[in-house]
Amino acid sequence: MRNKATQADTGDIPAVQTRGLSFTWPGQQQPMAFPDIDLNPGDHLFIHGPSGSGKSTLLNLLAGMILPGAGDIHLLGTRIDALRAGARDRFRADHIGVIFQQFNLVPYLSALANVTLPCRLSAQRLARTGNQAETQARQLLDQLAIPEDHWHRGVTRLSIGQQQRVAAARALIGAPGLILADEPTSALDTDNRDRFLDLLLKLAERSRSSVLFVSHDRSLAQHFHQQIALGESA
Numbered sequence: 001m002r003n004k005a006t007q008a009d010t011g012d013i014p015a016v017q018t019r020g021l022s023f024t025w026p027g028q029q030q031p032m033a034f035p036d037i038d039l040n041p042g043d044h045l046f047i048h049g050p051s052g053s054g055k056s057t058l059l060n061l062l063a064g065m066i067l068p069g070a071g072d073i074h075l076l077g078t079r080i081d082a083l084r085a086g087a088r089d090r091f092r093a094d095h096i097g098v099i100f101q102q103f104n105l106v107p108y109l110s111a112l113a114n115v116t117l118p119c120r121l122s123a124q125r126l127a128r129t130g131n132q133a134e135t136q137a138r139q140l141l142d143q144l145a146i147p148e149d150h151w152h153r154g155v156t157r158l159s160i161g162q163q164q165r166v167a168a169a170r171a172l173i174g175a176p177g178l179i180l181a182d183e184p185t186s187a188l189d190t191d192n193r194d195r196f197l198d199l200l201l202k203l204a205e206r207s208r209s210s211v212l213f214v215s216h217d218r219s220l221a222q223h224f225h226q227q228i229a230l231g232e233s234a
C-alpha cells in the first residue's frame with residue numbers, strides 16, 4: 001500500500017464519510033448493506049468485490065443517482081442524501097468526476113469536446129481551470145497520451161484504451177474533489193491497466209482529487225492508500 005497523505009496536507013473535512021448505508025433494489029429480498037467509508041481529501045480508496053456484490057450500486061449512491069434506504073452520505077462536508085434531486089445533480093456536476101464502466105462518452109462529440117463538457121455544465125469546474133477549459137483539456141489529453149491528431153476526432157473512432165483515457169480526462173478536468181471510477185480498466189491488458197491506473201492516480205494527486213475506484217480485481221489494491229471488500233460477510 002502507498003503512504004497516506006498526512007492530515008496536515010489534507011485539512012479536516014473528509015472527502016467521503018458514510019455511515020450505515022443500505023439499499024434495496026425492487027425485487028431484492030434483503031437490503032444490501034455497505035461497510036462505512038472514511039476517505040480523506042487526496043486519498044485513494046479501492047473497493048473490491050465479486051460480480052453482484054454491489055460495487056456499482058455503491059457508486060450510484062455516492063454519486064447521488066439513487067438514495068439509500070438507510071444511512072447517510074457526507075461528501076466534502078455536504079450530506080448529499082438529504083439534498084433534493086436538483087441539488088444532488090448540481091453537487092455532482094460541481095464536485096464529482098465519474099468514470100463509468102462503459103465510459104459514457106458523448107458519441108457525436110470530439111475527444112476534446114467530451115473532456116471540456118463538465119466545464120460547460122458547471123461554472124465551478126470551469127473556474128477551477130482558471131476559465132481555460134480547452135487549455136486544461138489539451139494538457140490532460142497530452143498527459144494521458146492521446147495523440148494530438150486524435151483530439152478532434154469523434155470518440156467512437158478511438159480505441160477502447162483511448163476512450164478510457166478520454167473518460168479519465170473528462171473526470172479530472174476542473175479538479176473535482178472526488179473521482180468515482182467503476183472498473184474502467186476491465187477492457188485493458190495487465191500492462192496497460194497498471195499504466196492507466198498509475199497515470200490516473202498521479203493526475204488525481206496533482207489536482208488533489210480523492211479517488212474511489214471499484215473493481216472485482218484485487219490485484220489492483222497495491223496502487224491505493226486504502227481498500228475495502230464488499231460481499232464477504234453477505
Ligand SMILES: Nc1ncnc2c1ncn2[C@@H]1O[C@H](COP(=O)(O)OP(=O)(O)OP(=O)(O)O)[C@@H](O)[C@H]1O
Binds near residue numbers: 026051052054056057
Ligand atoms: N437497476 C437495477 N434493478 C434491479 N436490481 C439491480 C439493479 N442494479 C443492480 N441490481 C442488483 O443489485 C445487485 C448488485 O449489483 P451491482 O451492479 O451493484 O453489483 P456489482 O458488484 O457492481 O457487479 P458487477 O461487478 O457485475 O458490475 C445485483 O444482485 C443486481 O442484480
